[in-house]
Amino acid sequence: MFSVPWWRLCEPILLKNPEHALQVLDILHKITVDLMSHTSDRKTEAFRVLKKALSYGWSVAIIFSPARGKEYFEELIRVPDIDVRSILKENLGKNRLKKMDAEWIKQLLKQF
Numbered sequence: 848m849f850s851v852p853w854w855r856l857c858e859p860i861l862l863k864n865p866e867h868a869l870q871v872l873d874i875l876h877k878i879t880v881d882l883m884s885h886t887s888d889r890k891t892e893a894f895r896v897l898k899k900a901l902s903y904g905w906s907v908a909i910i911f912s913p914a915r916g917k918e919y920f921e922e923l924i925r926v927p928d929i930d931v932r933s934i935l936k937e938n939l940g941k942n943r944l945k946k947m948d949a950e951w952i953k954q955l956l957k958q959f
């Protein structure tokens with residue numbers, strides 16, 4: 848595992864390394880899954896900041912490892928958690944993902 852400050856995980860310069868991109872997607876997936884169990888924390892500023900970071904970071908990371916990123920998104924799109932779905936939907940609206948695979952985005956958006 849590489850060592851980088853958490854706020855720099857989704858920096859494109861870091862993600863250009865394919866191994867790092869996969870590790871970042873694994874980290875994002877773990878964080879996103881873990882946040883589902885923190886229902887009492889959702890009104891905090893920390894949760895708001897985390898949600899905002901995930902609403903940006905996923906789309907950046909997926910571009911550098913589309914196969915793994917798509918796999919995780921297709922898994923997470925099935926969870927009923929309102930905040931996870933909000934994070935996914937926010938990312939699906941990013942132009943960088945639309946440029947990568949507009950048809951995939953279109954299919955996932957049908958599930959909202």
